[in-house]
Amino acid sequence: MHTLYYFSGTGNSMHAAIELAKRTNGKAKPLLSVKDTSLSGEVGLIFPVYMNGLPKPVEAFIRQADFSKVTYLYAVTTHGGVPGKPEHYLKHLLEKYHQIALDDYHAIEMINNTPKGVAPKFLMHLDWETEITAEKRHEMLAREMAAIDTIAEAVNHRSIGFKEALVMGINKISWAGKLMWHIDSSPKLIFEVDDTCTGCGICEEVCLSNRIKLLDYPMWADMACYYCYACFNFCPQQAIYVKHYKKKMGRYHHPSMAQEAIASQKLLD
Incomplete structure (x- = not known):
């Protein structure tokens, strides 16, 4: 095997x-x-x-x-x-x-x-x-x-x-x-969203740590983040950004991997 x-x-x-x-x-x-x-x-x-x-x-x-x-x-x-x-x-x-x-x-x-x-x-x-x-x-x-x-x-x-x-x-x-190895390397990363967000829900779908909850706009719960940047890179409006980076000049995910593939990794109840 x-x-x-x-x-x-x-x-x-x-x-x-x-x-x-x-x-x-x-x-x-x-x-x-x-x-x-x-x-x-x-x-x-x-x-x-x-x-x-x-x-x-x-x-x-x-x-x-x-x-x-x-x-x-x-x-x-x-x-x-x-x-x-x-x-x-x-x-x-x-x-x-x-x-x-x-x-x-x-x-x-x-x-x-x-x-x-x-x-x-x-x-x-x-x-x-x-x-x-x-x-x-x-x-x-x-x-x-x-x-x-x-x-x-x-x-x-x-x-x-x-x-x-x-x-x-x-x-x-x-x-x-x-x-x-002995230094806590967990970054204190804060995601934000601007007013171009359409509420499509893709960010919630691809969030592998399940910390995004979509209301009118995505909200990041105060819980562990995996820092995978899936929400950032899959947002079709490029509405999600982080400190020091608000540009809308492109995002990236593997050409062969759609959002459904990323989301499929999560354990379903």
């Missing part, structure tokens, strides 16, 4: 998981809707890099899951050009809570689609939307497919490249990187 568990806010990781599953005789499952976390067989974890780390629901899934019957474990992350080293924090969590090793790790560069409203303005990349051109999307899709083909070959051959690299002293993480 080969299962790929994914989390995806704007479709990059979801699309990668689906395409990788096709090439490896696997089954892609959204980790948010997994009720039985007793994992077994070959397992892949597919998710985006958030603040050089793991999305909160991915971290929670790893802590809660039972890996005792897993025979091969790998991870694939998607990123917008600054991958960081999330594989080492993932390795740390797996060893701490399950005494299991990560066999292999891969990263896929996609498109940066985050206005980074949690960072000081001088550290932000405020013109990210100018890079999301038709040409850049075409380049991204070609790059993604090539990367997935390479990853699929590694998975099919049960590569243990990450484990071997650690033994050889390659791909180390610095002491400063380890220090970051």
